Amino acid sequence: MAVGNLVWKRLSLKYLIGRLIDVFIQPKFPLSYLGIINRFVCKGVEHALDVACGMGIPMFILRNKRKLYRSYNVGVDIFLEYLKHCKSRGIHDDCVCCDVRYLPFKEKSFDVVLCLEVIEHLTKKDGIKLLKVSEKIAKKQVIVATPVGFQCQDECHGNPYQMHLSGYSCGELVSLGFKVAGHTFKGIFGEKGLGSYFPPWIRWIFIPLAYLFSPLAYLRPKYANGMIGVKKLI
Incomplete structure (x- = not known):
């Protein structure tokens, strides 16, 4: 059995809990991470690129919420186990294994390019370069x-x-x-937030409290744990 498969089995319970929250709870709240992304994606998308797609949760939600239901969606990641996961579950129509610093796509070949939770995994220089390249690949917007x-x-x-x-x-x-919006109030789920003082299986009880503060995080990203930016190109 491959090392990657052993990793998935060892973390399956933890990820099952997290994915259940992602799939069944987050999309119902418009100011949650996935709720904001779903609202930011423009209409009429025919081709979408998911850069550093990971396990493909945002794309799964976007397809289920009908935003990218009819579009041809391509996932890119350097970690083969992630791509196997996405491909086996039909999350993306096609998967490409490559270094996101060297995306092999033509200019204006996708309506939307998603760069979700990727630039922080690169040096600042490479992260900004990726955003610039994404703008060339996208026709309508970069998120x-x-x-x-x-x-x-x-x-x-x-x-x-x-x-x-x-x-x-x-x-x-x-x-x-x-254009930037914040998500997840850092006082709840930040590195030193209230939830950080409790074990993972208890932290979920703070989710309602986090959503209560979500308008503050949305309007004032400096008080948020994370942020989402959208750049319209047309």
């Missing part, structure tokens, strides 16, 4: 999601590329032309 500031993370899932190498402020994304 980026990243933590607010630098948040330490080591490799996980047996994937060395999961390590965080950089952090961004709201002002940096705004200066690059993105």
